[in-house]
Amino acid sequence: MKPESAEPGDATEALVLRRISYGETDLVLQLATRRLGRIACFARAAKRSRRRFPSGFPSFALLEIHVGPPGRGEALRPILDAVVVRPHLRLPRDLPCYAAAGLLVEVAREAFPEEQPEPRAFDALADALHRLDAGPFAWGELLAAELRLLAPLGLVPRLGSCLSCDAPVPPRRAACFDVARGGVICRRCGGADRTLDGAAREQMLAALAPVGELEPPPPGPDADPRPLHDAHRVMVAFLEHHLGRRFRSARLLEQVAASR
Numbered sequence: 001m002k003p004e005s006a007e008p009g010d011a012t013e014a015l016v017l018r019r020i021s022y023g024e025t026d027l028v029l030q031l032a033t034r035r036l037g038r039i040a041c042f043a044r045a046a047k048r049s050r051r052r053f054p055s056g057f058p059s060f061a062l063l064e065i066h067v068g069p070p071g072r073g074e075a076l077r078p079i080l081d082a083v084v085v086r087p088h089l090r091l092p093r094d095l096p097c098y099a100a101a102g103l104l105v106e107v108a109r110e111a112f113p114e115e116q117p118e119p120r121a122f123d124a125l126a127d128a129l130h131r132l133d134a135g136p137f138a139w140g141e142l143l144a145a146e147l148r149l150l151a152p153l154g155l156v157p158r159l160g161s162c163l164s165c166d167a168p169v170p171p172r173r174a175a176c177f178d179v180a181r182g183g184v185i186c187r188r189c190g191g192a193d194r195t196l197d198g199a200a201r202e203q204m205l206a207a208l209a210p211v212g213e214l215e216p217p218p219p220g221p222d223a224d225p226r227p228l229h230d231a232h233r234v235m236v237a238f239l240e241h242h243l244g245r246r247f248r249s250a251r252l253l254e255q256v257a258a259s260r
């Protein structure tokens with residue numbers, strides 16, 4: 001017989017993607033996890049228990065959880081216990097960083113496949129939240145975080161060469177970007193109605209390049225925020241088109257970034 005261990009079930013790092021109140025005291029949670037992929041869980045008495053669960057399952061905190069197997073005939077796994085590994089308490093006090101973190105979580109909710117482990121995408125999300133918690137906000141870093149999150153999931157836009165004829169875009173040259181087709185289109189192939197600034201495009205490519213291939217910009221404030229902000233608008237349009245959802249945090253980020 002199996003002994004009653006204090007920590008049974010599968011252990012994994014996790015981030016809360018969505019929280020839904022269920023009854024008086026329970027929570028249904030959608031989680032990104034490192035080992036189990038995106039999973040839906042049930043936390044019984046989560047609003048009462050302070051011993052087994054962190055209070056309210058805080059947004060953006062890196063958690064270590066134990067989950068049981070999915071129950072028969074239903075998809076929800078029970079969460080057996082959870083602890084906060086990195087609380088990221090500064091995030092809610094810095095509005096641009098907070099909105100950016102919200103956007104990454106919204107994107108992860110749509111992009112992470114269910115019950116399929118994607119440890120690289122999970123690490124990219126966890127690292128990005130950790131960096132945003134340290135601040136300050138920078139468009140270049142947010143773009144890099146989005147691309148690193150999407151790359152392992154096969155969802156990055158084409159940035160280096162024309163989608164239609166495969167002609168490479170010269171380094172640091174601006175390029176037309178077709179949101180619906182998901183990448184750059186050269187002028188010979190008809191171009192597109194949006195433009196990606198050359199330096200911003202280079203910075204985005206560097207974020208995706210294997211170590212040592214392209215020099216990624218050092219993390220920190222944007223050298224020139226305007227073109228990176230414009231490139232981020234293109235990125236949001238691309239994401240909303242391909243993931244089929246409007247991202248509320250993207251609107252919030254536009255508002256708080258404009259009022260800075």
Ligand SMILES: [Zn+2]
Pocket residue numbers: 162163164165166167185186187188189
């Ligand atoms: Zn072309």
